[in-house]
Amino acid sequence: MNKQKRKYQQILSAAVSVFAQYGYHRAQVSKIAEMANVADGTIYLYFKNKEDLLIAVFEEKIGHFIDCIEEGIMKETNVLDQLYRLVDLHLSLLESKPDLAVVTQLELRQSKYVIQEKLNRILQKYFNLIDSIIVKGQEEQIISERIDKYVVRNMIFGTLDQTVTSWVISEQTYSLHEQAGQIKQLLLQGLVNYR
């Protein structure tokens, strides 16, 4: 039993590494099997196919990512503090797992629509989390109610996502979470100097 669970995790970890290094299309199942120290066929005892493996990677890893952020948010009561937590954790979590960051920012986007849809469904959980903060902010009159929450969410997620992508493309040559302060300020107060 435990042995099975371990093998499942072995394959999952190997998949993250290989997808990160080679990208989805160039990642060979046999390579993942080799890195996981199992036979090629064994992978198919745990996963339906290569796509399924990718989705499982995403579910598992992003699920954990979202859980961490949710947990962090729970510790704060103030909406703005929650938002800051989100920004901070989004950046620091991905910075601490470069392989995962490469997968989420570049490689996962190299897949078929069918997959993309499933990925979006998983990502939706994260969007819901962001949305809940926004709604709370609007209820507390901290965030303007005249702005559509989806527009706000796109700004928050888009800014964070692009920030991480830039960092990944730059080959992680600078510190990511150090930008959290500036990003928070920008998101909250906007570009314009004085008003």
Added chain:
Amino acid sequence: MNKQKRKYQQILSAAVSVFAQYGYHRAQVSKIAEMANVADGTIYLYFKNKEDLLIAVFEEKIGHFIDCIEEGIMKETNVLDQLYRLVDLHLSLLESKPDLAVVTQLELRQSKYVIQEKLNRILQKYFNLIDSIIVKGQEEQIISERIDKYVVRNMIFGTLDQTVTSWVISEQTYSLHEQAGQIKQLLLQGLVNYR
């Protein structure tokens, strides 16, 4: 002469469509040839290989996209108006060419690092354009000089990019450029209501 130019454009347009519908990897060269009403081999008279065709699509189409936006910005002298133009044109131009939007937002990201690098080099022109507005804004004390221009750029581009991606994924069920006003407001004044 003109005939060759036309054939080149035929292939390019067909490539945009096919890449949009099937994505880079599943787009068959023979499919592109068929849609362009040319023989498979003809494509190789105009493009070195499939990758080259993808890059050409990007260069041509994104080049035109950037030119349009640059032109629009030139018409404005005020930094904030320039930013608004950028937001407005980014959204309306992609809304008017859904195929291109699909390619830029989803399919172009489905390629190898080698290609990604070339694509980033082309995209850099757009980043430079955004950067120039930011710098001007900082010189005129409209945008805070304490914020790193790259962080600002990530927010602006990230917000716009994510907005378009959401719209593409939703299968274009709503109007994109109508969000321009709210996005402008968010970018300039931030999330917080009054301060």
Added chain:
Amino acid sequence: MNKQKRKYQQILSAAVSVFAQYGYHRAQVSKIAEMANVADGTIYLYFKNKEDLLIAVFEEKIGHFIDCIEEGIMKETNVLDQLYRLVDLHLSLLESKPDLAVVTQLELRQSKYVIQEKLNRILQKYFNLIDSIIVKGQEEQIISERIDKYVVRNMIFGTLDQTVTSWVISEQTYSLHEQAGQIKQLLLQGLVNYR
């Protein structure tokens, strides 16, 4: 183990046949696979590529050819008898394997320089064998030391090679090894009647 060895041999034999019938360039890998009763892909489990398969055919078959001749020569102590063995075996071995003869005399020469070089390296072993007989003959004063051994080798190999080629081209309508006696006499005593 044994099964793998068998499959390897199956493919090798099929390759000899197909190369013999169609020549290197017109021999399709799929044809070889079909004749070997394996899938196309299986060939690539045993050989790197088509070229590699050709070289393996050559190494295996010519290697065996050379071994047989070497073995035959060992049985003789007299230089002239050794030479006779060589002539006799060269002709009778190829006569007994017409497919192989076609490959060595015609098809193997239909390949790229890179391959040709490798083939020549293998053939070199045979040349060395011939050379060793010549040197021994010269040491024993049976063969004139004033004649360059490479010139002698070219005569011996060239005569045998052309004899086999003529026979292959004639579509094997006569007995090859029956010519051995006359060839031996010619090589040893030359054309001129009495001197």
Added chain:
Amino acid sequence: MNKQKRKYQQILSAAVSVFAQYGYHRAQVSKIAEMANVADGTIYLYFKNKEDLLIAVFEEKIGHFIDCIEEGIMKETNVLDQLYRLVDLHLSLLESKPDLAVVTQLELRQSKYVIQEKLNRILQKYFNLIDSIIVKGQEEQIISERIDKYVVRNMIFGTLDQTVTSWVISEQTYSLHEQAGQIKQLLLQGLVNYR
């Protein structure tokens, strides 16, 4: 008229060069056209197809080769002198045209049976020339009548052919016609020292 003849010769010369450099299969018709300073299509006004071009090259160049040798032989009345002329001219003619030598010794053998047959038919003229010397020698009791003339021819041609092939493979690092003397001696008197 003359212009046409010149163009024909241009193409033929270009073909020799390109076949020599790339071999039959890797020689592109467009390359030959380029080197001949004509359009691709022009070649098909003078030759039926690529094979036909190869055969024409062979006919033209080997025809000339055979004519030269025949002419040289005519100057001699003595059979042994005629044979010596043949050996000498075979080697010196090919040595003076390395491109042609590469084509005849290596590249021409890289073709389909259909071509090979035609090539053999052309080569047959050369064989007939050799045969006529042998027959004359046998009539004059200089060459033993007990030896089959085809066996003799194979020795003479095989020796010369292999000598040239060795020289081509060695990348022409030594003088070819300097071997003529030793070859003549070997052919006439054989390997054995004293008899």
Added chain:
DNA sequence: AATGAATGAGCTTTCATTCAT
């Protein structure tokens, strides 16, 4: 006669998946 743009048939190789052991 000459051109050269266009054609499209043809083939090697990869790799996700299966299944006998």
Added chain:
DNA sequence: CATGAATGAAAGCTCATTCAT
């Protein structure tokens, strides 16, 4: 459960040849 040898479909690219100009 696990293996890994075997499978075979699938597709990018080349280049001899054609034909409208």
